[in-house]
Amino acid sequence: MRISVDTPLCTGCQTCIASCPYDAIAMKPYMKEEKALINEYCQLCRACMSVCPEGAIKEYREAGDAAPAPADDLSAWKGVMVFAEQRDAIASQVGFELLGAGRKLADMLGVELTAALFGADREQALELIKWGADKVYHCDDPALRSFNDEPYTALLADVINAYRPEIVLAGATSVGRSFFPRVAVRLKAGLTADCTELDMEEPDESGGLRNLLAVRPAFGGNIMAVIVCPSTRPQMATVRPRVMKKGVYDAARKGEIIPLAAPVCKVRTKVVDVIKEDAGLNVNLQEAEVIVSGGRGLGGPKGFEMLAELAALVNGTLGASRAAVDEGWIRYGHQVGQTGKTVCPRIYISCGISGAVQHLVGMQSSDVIIAVNKHAEAPIFNVASYGVVGDVFEVLPALIKKIKEEKGP
Amino acid sequence: MKIIVCIKQVPNTSEVRINPETNTLIREGVPSIINPYDLHALEAALAIKDAGGATVTVLTMGPPQAEAALRDAVAMGADEAVLLSDRAFAGSDTWATSNALAGAVRLMGFDLIICGKQAIDGDTAQVGPGIAEFLDIPHVAYVGRIAGITPEAATVHRLMDDGYDVVEARLPALLTVVKELNEPRMPSLKGKMRARKIEIRKLGRNDIGLDEKEVGINGSPTRVRKIFPPDSRRDRRLISGTAHEQACELAGILKELKCI
Numbered sequence: 025m026r027i028s029v030d031t032p033l034c035t036g037c038q039t040c041i042a043s044c045p046y047d048a049i050a051m052k053p054y055m056k057e058e059k060a061l062i063n064e065y066c067q068l069c070r071a072c073m074s075v076c077p078e079g080a081i082k083e084y085r086e087a088g089d090a091a092p093a094p095a096d097d098l099s100a101w102k103g104v105m106v107f108a109e110q111r112d113a114i115a116s117q118v119g120f121e122l123l124g125a126g127r128k129l130a131d132m133l134g135v136e137l138t139a140a141l142f143g144a145d146r147e148q149a150l151e152l153i154k155w156g157a158d159k160v161y162h163c164d165d166p167a168l169r170s171f172n173d174e175p176y177t178a179l180l181a182d183v184i185n186a187y188r189p190e191i192v193l194a195g196a197t198s199v200g201r202s203f204f205p206r207v208a209v210r211l212k213a214g215l216t217a218d219c220t221e222l223d224m225e226e227p228d229e230s231g232g233l234r235n236l237l238a239v240r241p242a243f244g245g246n247i248m249a250v251i252v253c254p255s256t257r258p259q260m261a262t263v264r265p266r267v268m269k270k271g272v273y274d275a276a277r278k279g280e281i282i283p284l285a286a287p288v289c290k291v292r293t294k295v296v297d298v299i300k301e302d303a304g305l306n307v308n309l310q311e312a313e314v315i316v317s318g319g320r321g322l323g324g325p326k327g328f329e330m331l332a333e334l335a336a337l338v339n340g341t342l343g344a345s346r347a348a349v350d351e352g353w354i355r356y357g358h359q360v361g362q363t364g365k366t367v368c369p370r371i372y373i374s375c376g377i378s379g380a381v382q383h384l385v386g387m388q389s390s391d392v393i394i395a396v397n398k399h400a401e402a403p404i405f406n407v408a409s410y411g412v413v414g415d416v417f418e419v420l421p422a423l424i425k426k427i428k429e430e431k432g433p
Numbered sequence: 434m435k436i437i438v439c440i441k442q443v444p445n446t447s448e449v450r451i452n453p454e455t456n457t458l459i460r461e462g463v464p465s466i467i468n469p470y471d472l473h474a475l476e477a478a479l480a481i482k483d484a485g486g487a488t489v490t491v492l493t494m495g496p497p498q499a500e501a502a503l504r505d506a507v508a509m510g511a512d513e514a515v516l517l518s519d520r521a522f523a524g525s526d527t528w529a530t531s532n533a534l535a536g537a538v539r540l541m542g543f544d545l546i547i548c549g550k551q552a553i554d555g556d557t558a559q560v561g562p563g564i565a566e567f568l569d570i571p572h573v574a575y576v577g578r579i580a581g582i583t584p585e586a587a588t589v590h591r592l593m594d595d596g597y598d599v600v601e602a603r604l605p606a607l608l609t610v611v612k613e614l615n616e617p618r619m620p621s622l623k624g625k626m627r628a629r630k631i632e633i634r635k636l637g638r639n640d641i642g643l644d645e646k647e648v649g650i651n652g653s654p655t656r657v658r659k660i661f662p663p664d665s666r667r668d669r670r671l672i673s674g675t676a677h678e679q680a681c682e683l684a685g686i687l688k689e690l691k692c693i
Contacts, residue, residue, distance in 0.1 A: 047498075244553055381449070419683070426680050
């Protein structure tokens with residue numbers, strides 16, 4: 025397949041050249057004018073196709089292209105399965121979120137919703153049913169309590185091959201993002217990473233195969249891509265935590281638990297120790313609902329003391345831009361951005377942060393962004409839901425005072 | 434010990450700007466760099482080399498201009514460089530990329546492979562574990578500390594949401610690393626001179642023994658259906674007034690949002 029410019033339609037506007045992430049488009053002479061030409065550096069990402077105002081850039085099939093697999097083979101795959109991870113033998117929240125997203129997909133397809141649970145006991149499997157699973161494939165072997173790539177990969181691949189779900193979801197966590205790619209390779213399946221939205225293609229008239237539409241950010245969050253797996257099953261995806269709504273919890277819900285034996289496979293890694301850190305090196309920004317973040321505008325460690333007071337009042341976790349960390353005003357563990365952590369809290373309050381792209385990529389998917397900065401042109405205001413142009417040393421103390429008044433004695 | 438470091442040449446996505454009118458990517462003038470996570474991977478390999486007894490080879494799969502990234506890696510201290518490049522690889526998704534890189538690695542021979550956690554253009558973090566699966570070797574992802582390396586095993590810290598796991602992996606193995614691991618060194622003058630002259634080994638599809646159907650767009654189970662700009666914030670409100678008035682309105686908003 026190749027992507028080419030339909031030259032007579034090209035107006036020479038060069039919008040495509042500016043959009044190509046791989047420098048694969050250049051202007052070339054064509055009959056007394058200059059037109060865009062795509063060269064061999066093209067990686068088929070389709071960014072140019074989406075920006076051409078004339079629709080002059082098109083996909084062309086080539087002789088060697090593989091024909092899509094016949095739908096018959098794939099229609100035997102039915103059902104939506106979620107991998108419900110656990111930590112310390114307790115089912116993690118992300119599993120309930122996956123059941124919420126999975127239920128929506130399963131209902132659209134008219135198929136069952138199942139969950140796979142390894143290394144936790146029956147009580148946790150029952151919880152998954154209450155959160156929406158029709159069936160739970162359950163291995164309670166304590167050897168699987170600590171996450172380990174090889175046995176998890178072997179067992180999940182076996183379960184998928186046995187029960188043939190058309191869609192398999194996992195959380196985009198340290199666990200999911202580590203072993204799901206191994207499962208996908210083993211099953212020759214397509215895997216889309218870190219999805220923020222899942223939907224199904226509209227059914228077509230012939231009643232043919234319906235593909236999952238997996239939507240996810242790329243290029244550091246600067247674009248969104250819709251990914252499909254047209255010729256392979258299962259369709260796999262890891263899903264960003266705290267974006268999907270959890271399923272409806274029904275304590276009376278009934279379902280089936282199918283026990284699984286421990287996997288038989290090579291195990292060449294061993295978890296020797298599990299260290300928990302809350303106050304130490306690891307600041308749990310990823311799980312925070314509210315983050316109160318400070319940048320160069322805070323002027324020094326005293327500014328962060330003020331911010332810490334605000335954070336305490338709103339039950340928030342302290343964050344920081346790279347500039348503040350580099351100055352030594354706050355520890356690296358609090359850094360949000362391209363060279364720090366990527367976060368997606370419900371509320372992100374940014375104080376004295378200009379909003380350089382390196383910072384934005386770490387927090388722009390927050391639900392609500394509130395920004396305080398004394399420069400009206402600061403780029404942070406392009407992404408903020410609520411913007412306050414003002415001095416942090418006037419606005420924040422006033423805000424702290426007001427919140428204390430609201431809260432009362 | 435033979436260490437292979439997989440690197441990728443990427444556009445510097447933190448410098449990519451968005452056209453405010455069309456909301457589309459402006460790539461013009463944005464430099465190509467070695468993927469930042471790969472620098473940490475390379476540094477880890479070079480540190481093992483410094484301790485004695487290891488060679489470091491950098492490998493990249495990319496278009497011909499990716500050679501520049503390999504030379505930058507040699508300038509930092511890599512001993513050898515391999516470019517896996519073929520028009521047939523264009524449009525590869527992570528499955529096809531892992532397959533091709535594994536093919537190259539098999540040809541090259543190794544004891545340890547170190548990769549960055551993810552590339553800042555694709556952002557998938559899938560290729561490292563994918564290569565390990567194709568090679569049937571163990572892997573540990575999100576490595577924030579390498580506690581010890583022997584010819585038999587690597588002992589590392591895998592970062593989790595709430596702390597870290599201490600994991601021991603038998604060699605040969607693959608590690609994907611995060612930024613907390615180390616501080617990448619600057620290239621040396623001697624390194625830069627060496628990088629200019631070094632001969633880069635070039636491999637194509639035939640060299641790694643893969644069929645046309647297994648590589649590039651034809652070997653990719655995932656397809657990009659569409660690309661679009663992220664939603665610009667719908668509700669955008671600038672709160673004006675004195676600092677006191679602004680604070681009052683903010684407090685009201687925080688109350689509505691159930692923050693206080």
